[in-house]
Amino acid sequence: MGSLLFSENYVKESEEDGFDPTLNWLSMMLDQYHKSFNVYTDANAAGNHFVARGKFFGPGGEDDVPDMDEAYVEVQQYEGVNCIKASFLSMPYPYNNWGGWYFMNGVLQGDETQPSPNWGDYPDAGINLQRATRITFWAKGAQGGEQVEFFAFGVGKNPPMPYPDSANKLTLGYLTLKPDWTQYTIDLTGKDISYVLGGFGWATNAFKNSFSDITFYLDDIKFDKAKLHEPRFSISYKTKKSNQDFDMIMRNAAFTYDNSVALIAFLASGDLKRARLIADALVYAQKHDRYFEDNRIRNAYQGGDLILWPGWIPNGKINTARMPGWYDKCQEKWLEDEYQVSTATGNVAWAMLALIAFYEVAGENQYLDAVRDFGQWVESNCRDARGNGGYTGGFQGWEKPGQIKLMYKSTEHNIDLYSAFRKLYFITGEKKWYERALHARKFFLSMWDKNDGKFWIGTLDDGTTINKSVIPVDVQAWALLALGTESLKYIKALTYAENHLKVGNGFDFNQDCDGIWLEGTAQMAAAYYYVGQTEKGDLLVSFLRGMQDASGGFPAANKDGLTTGLDLPDGSPWLYYKRLHVGATAWFILAEKHINPF
DSSP states (O other), rough: OOOOOOOOTTTOOOOOGGGOOHHHHHHHHHHHEEEEEEEETTTTOOOOOEEEEEEEESTTOGGGGGOOOEEESSSSOOSOEEEOOOOOOOOTOOOOEEEEEEOOOOOOEEEEOOOBBOOOSSSSSSSSOOOOOEEEEEEEEEEOOOEEEEEETTTTTTTOOOSSOOSSOEEEEEEESSSSOEEEEEEOOOOOOOOOOOEEEEETTTTOOOOOOOOEEEEEEEEOOOTTOOOOOOOOOOSSSOOOOOHTTTTTTEEHHHHHHHHHHHHHTOHHHHHHHHHHHHHHHHOOOOSOOSOOOOOOEEEEEEEEETTTETTTTTBBBBOEEEETTTTTTTEOOHHHEEHHHOOOOOOOHHHHHHHHHHHHHHHHHHHHHHHHHHHHHHHHTTTTBEEEEESSSSSSSSSSSEEEEEEEHHHHHHHHHHHHHHHHOOOOOOOOOHHHHHHHHHHHHHHTEOOOOOOTTTTTBBBBBBOOOHHHHHHHHHHGGGGGTTTTTHHHHHHHHHEEEOOOOOOTTSSHHHHHHHHHHHHHHHHHHHHHHHHHHHHHHOOTTTTSSOSSBBBEEEEEEEOOTSOOOOEEESSHHHHHHHHHHHHHTTOOOO
């Protein structure tokens, strides 16, 4: 019962068995930024490239080319959440001022947090776009009749710089914009685009616009270059246009946990190809952190390209894994979320579980080696001797000036580690992993409350005092999934969840019962199936089917602002929103297929 496989369907179903909208949505989330090479689709979108901005202008005309608003929402965008608003201020006759913007790859070095323009001064900082045959983009004028030139390439050609674009400027000439969205195409046939600094740009002048100010809009700028073979992570949430900080902070974030569960869901659905893409991304991220070299993994990475672009060398390191974040136009700087850049022990354990699952199906020792390295990081940095042992919560914060060690111990983290260490022992026969599994098991079983028949969430920072403020549903389900033949001893945990954590036909995250957490509801379904309570599992799966979006995905919660009772590192409450979620969708696949990821 402790194996990943307790359903005979594991890795036996294929797309030939029929269209699965749930799997299709999960696949779409993983593939969406690799079907083309995007320059801009939405502000802070994970698939954007050429994100540095290079302004050019005539003598004394810098103020005549205002910064573009790349998160504009007051005009209906062509597609997605935002569009770009661009303006040019004409000087009165006879001054024919001019200017515009390049969308550039740029460079990022040392401690910089956002890129600088590169006009051809820096070596090894161009992107290879060979095999792309066209650029497409959408534009419209605020009034109609605006005259704007659109182009690509040519950076560093005039005046000549030491490391210019491989192609000369390629322009459509001046276009007369319409008041409605119109698509335009730049043909790249026969062009040498093996080294690109400036992927797109626009320019205009006062004379062309009869010495009047103009405003126009851009959206959906992309090269027709697919890269579906590249390892990558899926962004975790399908965000939308809103005033919630959530939709900005989460727009390009790909959580390690969500991707680990998605990897196992792809395996369970017979999609070894996409499972491999995530497995390779986990291994790459482990070895290519922008700062650390100790085999940890972060809580989240950026969706889209896994690897930072040429010329982006934070801390002097090339080809590092991209970290999530967003550009704040008010502060005029790039920001990162503290939790996303941190390392939680449970997320390391989930990466281990995912890679073990992949290794069990595909073999190949690099995946097993990565699991060993993750496990050793946990042992070296998080093993705890206080109270009933176990492993501490991980590390919080940015690498500079230094991360803070989290001294609490989580029942959930130790459940994850017990399963991961135990599996590693069964595969390798190395007794150290068995001892480490028992060390984690001793702690999470010490969190069993035999009076109420439930598991506590863990301890406070002293490592011994039980944290009784939050009683989460996932711990009740996960403990049984991880315990194998011992699970029936603790089956009252499911009864406790039914009596104290259930809301309608689903389950909340915690005991305040203020809404339905769909991911946790799917976890409860998986637990019911695992212990043989099939009817209850069927009822939950049927209920969840009714909550499924037409696209095939599942939202994280049935309402915005679902509380967890827990806080984020900045002290704000950790909330779930009604956004389509990779974690919830992947867990539904596992539950429906009767798959136990532990």
